Amino acid sequence: MKFIIIGGDAAGMSAASRAKRNRPDMDVIVLEKTFDVSYSACGMPYNLADSKRSMDDLVVRQADVFRDRQKIDLRTGHLVEAIDINRKAVRGTKHDGSKFELPYDKLLLATGASPVIPKLPGFDLLGVTNMKSLDDGRIIKQFITDNKVKNVVVIGMGYIALEMCEAFRALGIEVDMIKPRSVFIPWMNDKLASAIKTEVENNNVRIYLGHSIEKIVKTEDGLKVICRNLDLSCQMVFVAVGISPNSQLAQDAGLELGPSGSISVDKTLCTSNPDIYAAGDCADAYHVVTGRKTWIPVALRANRGGWAVADNVTGVKAELQGVAGTAVFKVFDIQVARTGLGMDEAKELDFEPVEAVIESRSRAHAHPGSSSILVQMVGDRKSGRLIGVQMVGKEGVAHRINAAAVALHAGMTVDEFVQSDLAYAPPFSPVWDPMLTAANQLLKRI
């Protein structure tokens, strides 16, 4: 039994390790185009912020550990270029230019996602950077050192852009953020988004909204981002306008695609071809709130997906019920978390969304060190269900969101959720947890 895995990051290596654990006799081959496997991509902004640390710190497990201890046939520098579904084989090119072809019994596509790069002049210039692989991180770190970078223009305002902007500021670099849309964080409630914007601006980052970028040009002493009514000079540009799934191989092989061009999989992570699975950032998933397909590339789903595929390939039936769209990030001293649907998303689907937006505190009345927590909670008037929560605050946000995520998985109504026996002690919460305060308000409106 030959199990071939394309891609050696979270989903791929999780699948390889678990397959070998489940069935030590199985022939597990991982084909990775780079020379890095199993690293914490999400840790790159924090690593960048610390000039004393090497990007290699982010490697969770060295390639040789997979090879020697786990007996995984890990082949780095192997770029797969085609899948022949009739002959059940993959073909590609090695790093040295030689070709390879390998037959498979079961195949896993764990090809990840890539940053979207606008097709505009100058985005290929030296100093115009983006970040997905560990090599991207190494390049940025080196570029900053070599060029003594003092100012950066960040294009985009998603969570990677924001995390990177914090990292640049930690290095004493001036940051301008720019994007074409006029709304700072479109998926977020205005009041919550505004609290984040204030935090970012308080850290001396200039935010330019609603500026269409025309091109980037090289200047005598760096780069210039040219917009319709605005030019921004800098030494480096960081592009983070979104990512898209690496599904070309799947598409070429005739596999069914899902939302945003991701690879469509069922709950067992099987694609439209019964011998081919997909997991991680390249694959779609069911959303537990909507029951529909969605594409939300996050690390936990990749690891969990890798395990589920390994189980299914080794004969242990595994089904993933779906994602709730839970995410958290930090920007400067603010924690931002969400799960489920926002108002706009909910309106576009079959919901009749109602929201409550409340401001509460991170600690009890009179407890020192307390700070503001903003909560937006969304319920569906038709079903009474809780369908989404967003939260912003200096502390107690990142883990608090998990209670709402579990409620979404359980399909709880707001009426049920409001009865939850949540933890209280003065250093950690008001007696009524901010989420319960939001639920109490929402209950009145729904």
Place this chain on the structure above:
Amino acid sequence: MKFIIIGGDAAGMSAASRAKRNRPDMDVIVLEKTFDVSYSACGMPYNLADSKRSMDDLVVRQADVFRDRQKIDLRTGHLVEAIDINRKAVRGTKHDGSKFELPYDKLLLATGASPVIPKLPGFDLLGVTNMKSLDDGRIIKQFITDNKVKNVVVIGMGYIALEMCEAFRALGIEVDMIKPRSVFIPWMNDKLASAIKTEVENNNVRIYLGHSIEKIVKTEDGLKVICRNLDLSCQMVFVAVGISPNSQLAQDAGLELGPSGSISVDKTLCTSNPDIYAAGDCADAYHVVTGRKTWIPVALRANRGGWAVADNVTGVKAELQGVAGTAVFKVFDIQVARTGLGMDEAKELDFEPVEAVIESRSRAHAHPGSSSILVQMVGDRKSGRLIGVQMVGKEGVAHRINAAAVALHAGMTVDEFVQSDLAYAPPFSPVWDPMLTAANQLLKRI
């Protein structure tokens, strides 16, 4: 319509406020034996630790605000001594010694709980303290200042004892803790309890387990706690060996009692008499995991209970589904949280409990500042249900427990819980949240 409430703390004042909001025309009378209403009792250890703060900081709302703005007939210094259920009246004594009698249409018992004081010689000496009311806190604070207290013996090792021991240490006071039982925290998994014990001892608190106390005696320069094989000298003793519900009034009136002598109520918080409700620390509740009655005195339940009673009394039907037994406290730099059942509790009931105990980290691989998180997760082999979680760690424990609490309310199986889409970002969690790591382990055993 005359609604009389006995007790002006969390449950009582929540009920009074909400009843007036629901029905401004209702005659709402609160009879409180002390002169303090609506204060954060849980904040007392933290207030004590800060010699610059007054205990009065903990008052959430002054009596006059309830009277003037909310039009609640709040009568402090009114001790109720009897309920006449036939004549539907309460009788008692005012602070000035005069008697009163008041008829009611609906009555709420929100009489709270009192510290258990061992019936042993010397527990009534000056300097032998305990803490429930704001006055208790004032007395302790004053006693420490007046006597320049340098050492305290704490009897008991529950969460109030531990919080107080942190407060005493913050004031530079030497602390000896002592109790008769040989197990440090009996309801907790050994490994987790041991981590807490180490933290307490690292903060120079001496812990004496398995010492039966015989008496407390006065000495020339203070007090001496005398045990069978050990004498501990100190200037002050703090007693925190447990609390018991104030249910004497209810018992005298012939109302049905529940676990630990608490007042038995149904899901509408009604006692065995249809015109009498009970809420807060004096009342029992259903446990959402066991479906049985339990007595767990915590602040959120008191507030929630007060609201539910007000709703029911004013014609808005409200039912409380029950408690999950969620609790959190901090001792020095350690956060301790629990929800649901421990192994021993589960064994005593109809469960076949299986546990997983794991050690994980508070932040992602290679993220600076990470610390250990210990999780015990308990499932029931018969039903597959998740039935309890305990957690100990320096960060990320207090709010994380809420996800498990919600899962208990939803009656989730371990198999369902393990699929939860929990939040991940490097500063806040490993990719697999510690709770998911525990659930993954538990799933293998269950």
